[in-house]
Amino acid sequence: MRPQILFPLFADTCTLPGVGPKVAQNLEKLDARHVLDLLFMMPVSLTDRRSRPGVANAIDGQIASFEVEIEKHAPPPRRGLPYRVRTHDETGFLTLTWFHGRPDYLMRQLPPGERRIVSGKVEHFSGEIQMLHPDYIVLPQNADEIPPIEPVYPMTQGLAAKTLRKAIAGALERAPELEEWVDPGLLAAQQWPSWHKALIAIHQPTDLDVLDEQSPVRRRLAYDELLSRQLALALVRAHRRAKRGLALTGDGRKVQAILDNAPFTPTGAQSRVFAEIEADMAKPERMMRLLQGDVGSGKTFVAALAAARAVEAGGQCALMAPTEILARQHAQSLAPLLKCAGITLDVLTGRDKGQERARILSDLQSGKTNVICGTHALFQEGVEFNNLALVIIDEQHRFGVSDRLRLTRKGARPDLLVMTATPIPRTLALAVYGDMDLSMLDEKPPGRQPIATRVLPLDRLEDVISRLGKLIEDGGRGYWVCPLVEESDKVDLAAAEARFEDLKSRFGDHIGLIHGRMPAREKERLSLAFKSGEIQILVATTVVEVGMDVPEASVMVIEQAERFGLAQLHQLRGRVGRSARPSSCLLLYKPPLGETAKTRLKTLRETDDGFLIAETDWKLRGMGDLLGMRQSGLPKNHFARLETDAELLDLANTQARLIAQNDPDLAGKRGIALRQLLYLFAQDQAVRLLSSG
Ligand code: ADP
Numbered sequence: 001m002r003p004q005i006l007f008p009l010f011a012d013t014c015t016l017p018g019v020g021p022k023v024a025q026n027l028e029k030l031d032a033r034h035v036l037d038l039l040f041m042m043p044v045s046l047t048d049r050r051s052r053p054g055v056a057n058a059i060d061g062q063i064a065s066f067e068v069e070i071e072k073h074a075p076p077p078r079r080g081l082p083y084r085v086r087t088h089d090e091t092g093f094l095t096l097t098w099f100h101g102r103p104d105y106l107m108r109q110l111p112p113g114e115r116r117i118v119s120g121k122v123e124h125f126s127g128e129i130q131m132l133h134p135d136y137i138v139l140p141q142n143a144d145e146i147p148p149i150e151p152v153y154p155m156t157q158g159l160a161a162k163t164l165r166k167a168i169a170g171a172l173e174r175a176p177e178l179e180e181w182v183d184p185g186l187l188a189a190q191q192w193p194s195w196h197k198a199l200i201a202i203h204q205p206t207d208l209d210v211l212d213e214q215s216p217v218r219r220r221l222a223y224d225e226l227l228s229r230q231l232a233l234a235l236v237r238a239h240r241r242a243k244r245g246l247a248l249t250g251d252g253r254k255v256q257a258i259l260d261n262a263p264f265t266p267t268g269a270q271s272r273v274f275a276e277i278e279a280d281m282a283k284p285e286r287m288m289r290l291l292q293g294d295v296g297s298g299k300t301f302v303a304a305l306a307a308a309r310a311v312e313a314g315g316q317c318a319l320m321a322p323t324e325i326l327a328r329q330h331a332q333s334l335a336p337l338l339k340c341a342g343i344t345l346d347v348l349t350g351r352d353k354g355q356e357r358a359r360i361l362s363d364l365q366s367g368k369t370n371v372i373c374g375t376h377a378l379f380q381e382g383v384e385f386n387n388l389a390l391v392i393i394d395e396q397h398r399f400g401v402s403d404r405l406r407l408t409r410k411g412a413r414p415d416l417l418v419m420t421a422t423p424i425p426r427t428l429a430l431a432v433y434g435d436m437d438l439s440m441l442d443e444k445p446p447g448r449q450p451i452a453t454r455v456l457p458l459d460r461l462e463d464v465i466s467r468l469g470k471l472i473e474d475g476g477r478g479y480w481v482c483p484l485v486e487e488s489d490k491v492d493l494a495a496a497e498a499r500f501e502d503l504k505s506r507f508g509d510h511i512g513l514i515h516g517r518m519p520a521r522e523k524e525r526l527s528l529a530f531k532s533g534e535i536q537i538l539v540a541t542t543v544v545e546v547g548m549d550v551p552e553a554s555v556m557v558i559e560q561a562e563r564f565g566l567a568q569l570h571q572l573r574g575r576v577g578r579s580a581r582p583s584s585c586l587l588l589y590k591p592p593l594g595e596t597a598k599t600r601l602k603t604l605r606e607t608d609d610g611f612l613i614a615e616t617d618w619k620l621r622g623m624g625d626l627l628g629m630r631q632s633g634l635p636k637n638h639f640a641r642l643e644t645d646a647e648l649l650d651l652a653n654t655q656a657r658l659i660a661q662n663d664p665d666l667a668g669k670r671g672i673a674l675r676q677l678l679y680l681f682a683q684d685q686a687v688r689l690l691s692s693g
């Protein structure tokens, strides 16, 4: 299916001159398997060899080239001393030096009395001008063998820079000129070179600015990369739209029943977002919508309304959560809302076995159950729905592009609503979720008290504990979070257990400990006990285990807060401040604090705006980490840098949508060129969606 003109680019690297099996193996360590991968290897910097100052004028540390006459060789008098070759030009003496130099080789390269051009780094060393291990030695008539500006590539052990450079030069010769895929107007306005010229410009630079952020060459390649992904996402989206889904409408009575019976009125944002969802659901196309809402913004209520809509339309709704405890918690929050609309609700997790499981499955299949909450167990073999109309997925980060594609391909046609509590900067949202529609819950329910956030060194522990004592006396509730980075981290678990014992010895039975390695039933028992107030202080190890909604909780203590990410801390803090009771968040750290940790804690103290926090987090950690790169489906970029290329990404997004609208099968002349672009950036999946292959 791949166009023939691209074949040479997809050949193995070992077809290139100078690349044998061993070199190929080393190239693989740099993620280069095909010729194309070498072309896409962006130099990390450039070496300027154009300076020809004359030996006497060379500056210490400078890279320069000299034409010199070789005088004499001085092999090392003792082992461990360098091999030296004395040379000069009209201005002075230059000593070329090698450690472990091979005399016969050096003698052949540098015969006394002859002239050579040498290039390398100049060093002033004990009154002498030296060049240690020259990078180039060439005959004067071959001066052009020394690249005036030389790209420096990422290195890996065992791979000589020269070998890599030669392989890339070979790859460049295989690069075909391709039909232009960039919009002609855009190309002219941006003064971008062609793809082919741009590749030559970065691998055989004639200009020191070529790698700069603003260089037209780099921007062109970055744009190509971004366009390929945005186009793939736009095609996925167009493809989904073209396929019929369910047009879900109803008489509105169930939705109204929920609104009438809810203990609160929806916020403006909740109403707006539900209207967006409702409109999507009513369309015959499949909905694929991402609902972003900061922690505590009231996503569950929106989910309840959407579920009611699906049930009104005669369908079922499945709500998937990342853990059992969260699945059960969703069910608990939804139950009273759904009940007054006469909607039946059940829960299915991996724990349900035997008769109980059989009953749950049979109710689901018969349609007796309208809404089911569960974990990924919901989508396993043997789970049959009567009429699944809406799937709601809570917590986006474990759900990437490939999962979305799979859900599309499965032939299932339910509408999809994905809810995430991690606010994502717009750039990242575009890059990862370009195929989805976005809804934003950007308003918190009213009556919330701001959470007083304090950052305290660990030696204030006693103050914190006595504060908890008061909280317990007042009948309040709070969380105490200990860091547990790895589930298997026994040391941390021991620390949490010690903290639990410590608190228990002071406050008695009001303390509970919950951690990731507990059986689910035990976790559930504890979370219920905390909800009911039987437990007043819940010591917990992981973020997810704390993912619960207990409005009475008003204190959040985070121990070793410096070990948590900013987004995590924000999530944790969002567990309190859910009622009119004044809440506080105490961030305990172990001094000394590093710079990044300091900024993190300061940001948290100063703002409660999830988006601002996400932006800061992004800047501190680089965007990949924000969602956990591997889980986010965010691919590694060769040329583009999402942190700085936001404007290019916007451009690519707009263009991609236009293309998907005007030529959804990429059948026109530019369409054919765009297909090549998709192949170049490994977006074959998208090409497969096109009707004419
Ligand atoms: P999220 O899942 O977005 O973090 P939740 O759905 O758990 O937030 O809602 C947080 C809390 O706010 C819950 O206790 C919920 O009952 C309450 N809540 C939701 N919507 C409103 C509203 N419009 N007015 C008042 N309280 C609300």
Ligand code: MG
Binding pocket: 299, 300
């Ligand atoms: Mg929630």
